[in-house]
Amino acid sequence: MEQKEKMESSWSNGQVTDSAPQWAKYRQIMTGDFPSPFRGSDDPLAQAIMKAIQKIDNLRPEKGGPAYLGSSSKLTYEYPDVKAASIKPESQDLDSVMEDTINLFQGMPNVASPLTMANVWPQPNTASIIASIFPLIFMPNIIEGEYSWNVHKAELESAGMIANLFGWEPTKAGCIYTYGGSGCWLYGLKYALTRVLPDSRNKGIRTDAKVLCSAQSHYCRENETDWTGLGMDNIVLIPTDDTTNQMSLEALEERLKEFQSQGIPVASIICTMGTTDASVFDPIAEVRQLMDKYPNPQGYGQTLLYADAVAGWSWIMFDQYDFESNPLEFSQEVLAIAKKNMEIIKGIHYADAIGVDFHKFGWSPYVSSCFVYKDAAEFENILRRGSYAYLQEVTPYNPMYYTLEVSRSAAGSLAGWATMKYLGVKGFQSILGGILEVRYYLQTLIDEHPQMVMADADDDGFITLFRVYPEGVDADSQFNKELTDKNYRGDLIKYNQFTEAIGEKLFNWYLSGKQVNGKYTPHMAYSTGFRNADYNPDGTDPEAVIYALKCYPMNVFVTPEVMKHALNCVIAARDEVLQEMK
Template sequence: MASQKQTLTSLPQVSSEIASPEVAPSVWRRQLDALKASFPSPWREPDRDQSFEQMFARAVGMINALKQPPAGTDAAKSYLGKVDLPDYSKCHEARLAPRMMPQEQVLAELASLFDGMPVWNHPYTMANVIPPANTPSIIGAAMAGVFSPNIIEGEYSWNVAKTELEAAAMVAAMIGWDPQTAGGLFTFGGTGCYLYGTKYALTRVLGPESRKRGIRVDGQILVSAEGHYVKDNCSDWTGLGSGNVREIQVDEQNRMSIPHLKQVLEECRREGKPVVMVVCTMGTTDAFAIDPIREVREILDSYENAGGCPRPLLYADAVIGWSWLAFKHYDFERNPLQFSAEALAKIRRNAEQMADLIYADAIGCDFHKTGWSPYNCSLFMVKDYKLFAKMLERPAPAYLQDRTAYNPGHYTLETSRSAAYSTAAWSTLKLLGYEGFQVMLGRIIEVEVYFRKVLAEMPNMVCVNPTENGFVTLFRVYPEWVDAKAQYQRELSDPGAREDLYWYNMLQQNVANKLFAMLRDPDQRVEGWEYPPYTSFTAGYRPTSYAPGETDKRYWVYGLKSYPMSPYCDERAMLMAAMYARKACQLVIEEQLAMHAARAAQQQAAAGAEPGADTSANWFGDNILIPLKYLVQQ
């Protein structure tokens, strides 16, 4: 006992002389030793390190085992494992077990939950702006998971913080901003970027004191009618109120109307309500509309805000479109990547419009959309980073001290902030470079050029966004006897075809339901037409040209959607998408005719009654019974 006391009170000559204290054996220590095997070793121990690596590889292998074979009918399945729909009804019964579970069993159960997940890099997966993640970005995010760098400050992220600083510098240079004065922060998706933009705008325009006393002024946010619905989220969550968001009308290309913007700005000034932020959407989800941000900048530069407030912040919601900046230095005359003439013209147009991002004050960029990185991974960029940090700075708690030169936790929304976002994005930027982005983006345009040619050759199909050059093709399918191009033009421009538009909208909705049912419902699988491409649907692409202010979305243009985001998606995949849409339309019409016949035979429908709906598979809305005159040639 005396020697132990001596050990505790005496300072050894060197630290290596400090002996480990003797401790009594116990059950918890034995269990702890077992549990340590479920954590990576803190030292370079080949056996334990190899065990961790193998466990990681086995887990990935469990998910890979759910993939479909590369040949045969099952190769067309664009999801992992079985088709069964998820059953969430018993999730509330989950309870914490009294004992530990072996990590192999945990991972096996975890892998089983991926059963039925869409495979985003499958050539037939084209449902949304959801790309597969590239391998370095996946591993980069996973590496952050191993050692948990936290970019609240440099102390907890050390050199890993460079991934945020360097990625922001690379993107700033792509934009055309000075990387020495511009900067960025990685955050939780496009909503996080928009929220940062909203808060920065409120503080810049209403003054830093608004952070203490609260928002006491009806500051206005102006955004196009086609802007993302996150405008309501962020105005709500910041306390500004979604009622202070004003929508700007759009033109025929779904771009913000400059005349209407000027009108609304003047209205705000007359009402004494300062405009805190104008949002230009640089690539809408459906139409890939790019707002005229250069013209907006010119207007705001001379705008006198209400109440003597500073001019509004110009925020660019470029979460989809930002990566077109990769064509900044492309030689369109020499065309070194040999894009087709049709594709090159579209690429050039996108690049020219996106170059105007330089006029924004702040920009949102999603790497998990057009950066082919894992969810979620978004970068909020500001032109004047020092001003942004100063505006949002807050006192640090006593238990945190700055030990490095980079400590964004003083002004970020998040305090703890994983480096997984920045490591994934940094890895992507390093992997792709300008040329890699050019190849990935150019491929999308090339296959869409092909797809639109296919639609043009099919009499009963029509592309409804032929002049748009984004990541999506929107199209409609009609009965085989209908001239789709002529019919759609009537629906779009002739008030007398208003009811035609409605009922053929219902047909699009029913076809979308059928395609999803063919893909996911074993009871509706069609022999010889198994596993259609995983496409999607929109019930609000655009209003008609004769009723631009239409509020009843049933009389907007509906359309089927194809987003060929996977690098494996090729011309054959696009041809399959068109053919499956035609087949689904045939099947829907057959079912509709059978329903009409059954109703007539059973005299269930009185004369003049409104046709009913079938809600048995309402993936995208009810399967509406359509009048016969729209289904069969009269």
């Protein structure tokens, strides 16, 4: 009773009284540290956001500034000393904490800058940013319907929109927004293991089921086979065609025939539908035919066909494009590539499940990866767990029973959903085609330079991989010899080291804010072996590989002038490296 009376006397009209205990008075002050539950102009969150917007703007460079945020690119900590941190005994004021937060972004690569072209790292669109902020305020949790209510409609509608793109029946499909492309891969593998080895859910994996994927598939294959307990030794890499880089159908059929004859089940075949660098698409329609030709031995479930399309899915946006009239007026080179990529990605409807990334070719914030499955009834039933006494089914959508994550933010689903609604098919087409236009313009500049050569001229992706040689060296002839003739292995290694030195020089120039011809150096990258030399097809010689400078102009603000400047910086870096070598 004493505690009850004390509590009741400590508040009056929603405010603490003078007789209230210190914890209540302190908490009253701290209500200003949380967003108001009610409408009004004195919401501390709204006021703080207005201040933060100004601080964010101050992080951005002036027009023509460097490719990093803030005033310095230096790391502001020493490792491991940085971990010698502790929580202060008293609260800090919000302005101080926000100032510390803003300072964390000092020197970070500016994803919005047209000079940022190091990787698949696009600037997110405005709708996706704003949509993904709302869950931070209102805390929807797509564990089940009660805690997300109408917000989970974004995930349900995403499933329908994506299924429609891929030619699936939208009302029968489903999707789960998860923690990345690796998360999609993991969901796909778990789906496969549950389908093929149904006893594994209770008894664990007791059978060495195989996972077949192309030699060019993503390295997360080791993560997923490790974390599921299947074991990395059960990954079977299928060689790729020397010309197309696609999974070899002959080699795939040979392994399927072998496993069937030995009574070994295949849990999943993974088709890589768009690699990050070469934009390679495996022949998924033909893979499906081989799967059907060589089913698993009796006693095991059907092999799952998973399409890892995180880097290639959005080419499906060209499915309805009129390539004859070409309303967006793409060049013939870009039109041909868009049509080619669209035609092969259309085969994705043969997959049982697909991985989609919106934070790659969806121009959305991290993390907005989406695992999409064709048969929601099968997936959600075979992975279903029991009931939860403290959660109630108050809406038709309750993914808590079959998802890996239980607490799951709606930020990713809102980002992807808002992006599809905001950009529309035409928006996707113009951005995708526009990146290709920039890529082919850069290739034209490289082709015109006698000391530069494309290292991936036959690839159909967004990346430009190229090599640069000293004055007097014919780049085309020299690179062809290094690529095809083992007698030039020494030259290959020498110019690989030269390429690496140029790449490091460019990166240091970017960090230091060096200007070339009065303009800041772009943030570029380089690849240390994106392909093997022709005389090293199996990669047994670790030095007979091709290094290349890398340019990935994903930004919608990139112009031809930016591309010209990037190559001017490459030449300047080359010349300085040569000078240092004397």
